[in-house]
Structures are given as structure tokens and as C-alpha cells.
Ligand SMILES: NC(=O)C1=CN([C@@H]2O[C@H](COP(=O)(O)OP(=O)(O)OC[C@H]3O[C@@H](n4cnc5c(N)ncnc54)[C@H](O)[C@@H]3O)[C@@H](O)[C@H]2O)[C@@H](O)CC1
């Protein structure tokens with residue numbers, strides 16, 4: 001499990017560190033780590049370090065200070081370093097002095113010989129000749145997108161960019177980008193990951209992320225968010241043991257689909273069949289279709305005849321009319337853990353009385369996409385997906401899995417897990433039905449709901465990736481991949497489970 005800390009948590013940890021280690025020494029540690037990574041990248045990209053050229057984009061604060069000190073370290077390794085100062089009067093004085101002492105030079109971003117964009121001739125020249133650019137424009141104190149001059153400098157860069165702490169222009173707390181921003185090849189961050197490295201567009205803009213401790217890590221509190229590793233999941237994915245039978249490994253009920261939408265039933269049921277070893281019961285109007293596709297399922301036309309289950313997945317394709325409401329009421333009253341998806345979320349959002357059916361002691365998982373989330377919360381989803389998911393989870397005393405490229409999972413007690421898909425292949429109709437089936441199956445085996453959602457989201461996105469890139473049985477793995485449908489995603493679920501379980505094997 002990897003922790004993610006908010007900018008405020010990191011700042012407070014830094015203050016505790018400064019009581020032991022003076023601030024300039026901490027900054028030099030941070031800058032040295034940036035320089036080491038720059039040298040590595042220069043070496044990989046150009047075959048050497050000495051004699052190469054680096055341009056530093058330097059803003060008004062300590063982030064710019066880090067970049068200037070990193071430039072001083074690089075200068076000592078024979079790199080030609082030019083700092084392009086966005087705010088020459090405010091550039092970190094000690095860093096600037098350090099760079100100059102080491103033989104580096106500094107030029108204003110808006111200097112003499114400016115063209116119509118306002119960029120000075122020396123700054124333009126430094127960028128044109130650079131083998132690598134360091135982004136020290138703004139760090140933890142960033143607000144909003146890059147301002148015009150910084151945006152113009154960044155637009156001109158055609159070589160790899162190393163971001164100091166985070167890619168400038170990305171919101172540190174939400175990962176949102178609402179205008180020009182840096183796209184880094186590598187981000188060197190300090191103390192621990194911040195939300196912008198793992199959420200939304202920020203995760204993409206960060207490129208490869210390297211975390212260096214610089215003494216801050218030891219001072220950090222409990223993380224604000226966590227990411228699960230494949231090994232965490234593989235180690236705990238429920239598989240049958242010698243004493244198990246089909247009941248002890250969990251019986252899940254799937255209440256999904258309708259005459260109009262039998263596919264939702266087939267996909268959700270199939271996911272449950274593939275996720276865990278126990279038994280899958282299906283109840284609903286698509287019983288014939290489900291039986292035909294999944295003969296191992298115990299299928300019935302009516303929810304009242306479904307039989308005993310340890311958890312329910314309800315919602316995909318049930319409709320929001322009277323029959324859908326009856327089905328939802330039945331599972332909420334069952335006292336079993338419930339994963340409520342799709343139409344059942346819409347019903348819960350519209351009909352306050354439906355909540356009265358809920359057994360308050362049974363965990364409820366809600367799996368909205370952005371539109372369904374807006375119905376629940378009462379407003380369009382904003383940039384702060386973590387904050388909003390946490391708020392809705394607390395309000396409804398439910399586990400909320402907010403879907404998207406980055407899936408945010410919030411527990412009612414405030415814990416948050418994040419799954420970054422790092423690709424978008426699951427963005428296909430019916431893939432949510434597969435996720436519902438995975439979650440129900442894990443809940444039935446007794447996995448704790450927050451972890452259930454984390455495991456399911458990870459395996460779901462990994463299955464999509466495996467399917468898109470070609471499972472081994474289909475031939476050689478493709479680097480580029482191709483679009484998939486939800487059925488292909490479902491077919492790749494066992495391969496994804498095998499991959500996470502293999503990741504947990506002792507090496
Ligand atoms: N406190 C310390 O000594 C340490 C700080 N560190 C560095 O310091 C950074 C934080 O430094 P600061 O708090 O001084 O602030 P930043 O360097 O993040 O920001 C500086 C200033 O940039 C301006 N700014 C905000 N948004 C902008 C935008 N969109 N475009 C252009 N300018 C914008 C603001 O006026 C802000 O005060 C960290 O990200 C890290 O890189 C590291 O050196 C570790 C130690």
C-alpha cells in the first residue's frame with residue numbers, strides 16, 4: 001500500500017523537520033535528488049552528462065529554489081546551465097547565488113529582443129539549445145493553470161522535462177488541470193506522493209514519479225489517500241482452501257438485467273463467476289440468457305425465489321420503474337452487504353423512502369459514474385473528486401466508488417483508496433456491469449468493503465489492459481493495444497487475478 005499526502009500535511013511535516021535540520025540543508029537535499037535524476041535522464045537520452053545543456057524554468061518560490069540548486073549541482077558535473085527567471089526580483093536568492101557561484105547563468109524570461117510572445121531572445125535561445133528542461137515554476141503553493149509567459153515557455157519545449165515536486169499548472173490537491181500545464185517525463189517529489197501525482201490529469205502530466213525522502217517522510221502523519229499495490233491485492237484475493245466448499249467461499253446474488261437489457265445480467269453474473277470460487281445465484285427476467293451463458297449459475301426469474309446469499313449486487317439494467325424498486329427494496333431489507341449500481345443508484349437518489357428499507361448494519365457500496373454521482377450529491381461533480389466522494393460516503397453512511405479514469409473509493413469513516421487505471425480501455429458500455437459483479441463476489445467472501453472496492457477496481461482496469469493488449473492465448477502482446485468491449489474485459493478477469501496473485505509470490 002502506498003500513501004498519498006495533501007500539500008498541507010507535507011508542509012506541516014516540513015516544519016517539524018526544520019526544527020532538526022535547517023531549511024537550506026533540506027532544500028539542497030531535494031535539489032541534489034533532482035540533479036541526480038536529471039543526470040540519469042541526460043545520460044540515457046544523449047549518452048553523457050558533461051557538455052550537455054539544461055534550461056531551468058524558475059518561478060518565484062522555493063520550487064524555483066530547488067531548480068536553481070539542482071542547476072548548481074549539474075553545473076559541477078560539467079553541464080551548461082541557464083536559468084530562465086519568470087520573476088527575476090523574486091527568484092530564490094541563495095539558489096541564484098549558488099548557481100552563479102557554480103558558473104551557471106540566469107536570464108529573464110521577458111528580456112531584451114523579445115518577439116511578439118514577450119519571451120526574451122536569451123531565454124528563447126536557452127530553451128532552443130537545451131537537452132533537458134527542469135520545471136521549477138511552481139510547486140506545492142500552485143494555484144490554477146500556468147500564467148501566459150510560463151505557458152509560452154513550456155509550449156516551446158521539445159526535449160524531456162523533469163518536474164520539481166509536481167508538474168506546474170496542475171492543482172496539487174486535486175490533480176485537475178484547467179489550462180496550460182507542464183507534461184513532465186519525470187517528476188521528482190519530496191517526502192511522499194501528493195494527490196496530483198495519482199489523480200486525474202495530474203497523474204498523466206506527472207510522467208514517471210520518483211519520491212525522495214529528504215527527511216520529511218519520517219514526519220508525515222497517516223496518509224490522506226492510499227493506493228493498493230498488485231501484491232497487496234494478490235495476497236488477499238480470496239481463493240478456496242482445502243476446507244472450503246461452494247458455500248464457504250461465498251454465495252453472491254446478482255439482481256440485474258431486464259427483458260430489454262439482458263446483457264447487464266450476463267456481464268455482472270459472469271464477472272461474479274470469474275471473480276471467486278463460490279456460488280453465483282441470479283434472480284431476474286434474464287434468467288434464460290444467464291443460464292445459457294453461465295450454466296454454473298443457479299438462476300431464477302423472481303428475486304423472492306433466489307435462495308440464501310452472503311451479498312447482493314443489484315442495479316444494472318433493472319430499470320427505475322416499479323419492478324426495479326421492488327428488487328432494490330428486497331435486497332436492501334435482506335441485511336446482507338449490497339453493491340448498488342446503475343439504476344439502483346438513480347432510485348436511491350430520487351426516492352428518499354427507499355433508504356428506510358436499508359438494514360443500517362449491513363454495508364452498502366454505491367458505484368456511481370459522474371452522472372449518477374451528481375444525482376446522489378445534488379450537484380455536478382467538481383474538481384475535488386476525493387473531497388466530494390468522502391462527503392457523500394459520510395452523508396449516506398455508504399462506501400462510494402466514484403468511477404472514472406481515476407477511481408476514487410471513499411469509506412464512511414473518511415478512509416480513501418485510489419485506483420489509477422493509467423489507460424482508458426475500460427471506457428466501454430457494460431464494463432461497469434462487470435465491476436458490479438466483481439464487487440458482489442468479493443463482498444460475499446467477506447472481504448472488507450473498502451478493500452473489496454479497491455481490489456475490484458484494480459483487477460477491472462488490469463483486465464481491460466490485458467484484453468486491449470492481447471491476452472497471450474490470442475497471440476503476441478501488442479504494445480499499442482486495440483479497443484475492447486466489456487465481454488473481452490470479462491474474459492480477461494482470470495488473467496488479471498493470476499497477475500496480481502503472481503505479484504504476491506515471494507521473489
Ligand atoms: N520549505 C522548504 O524548504 C522546502 C520546499 N521545497 C520546495 O518548495 C516548494 C514550495 O515552495 P513555496 O511554498 O515557496 O511555493 P512555490 O514555489 O510552489 O510557489 C511560489 C509562488 O508561485 C506563485 N504561483 C502560484 N501559482 C502559480 C501559477 N499557476 N503560475 C505561476 N506562479 C504561481 C505563487 O505566488 C507562489 O507563492 C515545494 O513544492 C518544493 O519544491 C523543497 O525544497 C523541500 C524543502
Ligand SMILES: Nc1ncnc2c1ncn2[C@@H]1O[C@H](COP(=O)(O)OP(=O)(O)O)[C@@H](O)[C@H]1O
Pocket residue numbers: 342369402403404405406407421423424425426427428429430431432433434435460
Ligand atoms: N476514461 C476511463 N479510463 C479508465 N476507466 C474508465 C474510463 N471511463 C470509465 N472507466 C471505467 O469503466 C467502467 C464504466 O462503468 P459505467 O460507467 O457504469 O459503464 P456501464 O454502465 O456502461 O457498464 C467503470 O469501472 C469506470 O471506472
Ligand SMILES: [K+]
Pocket residue numbers: 063135136137138139163164165166167168
Ligand atoms: K514544478
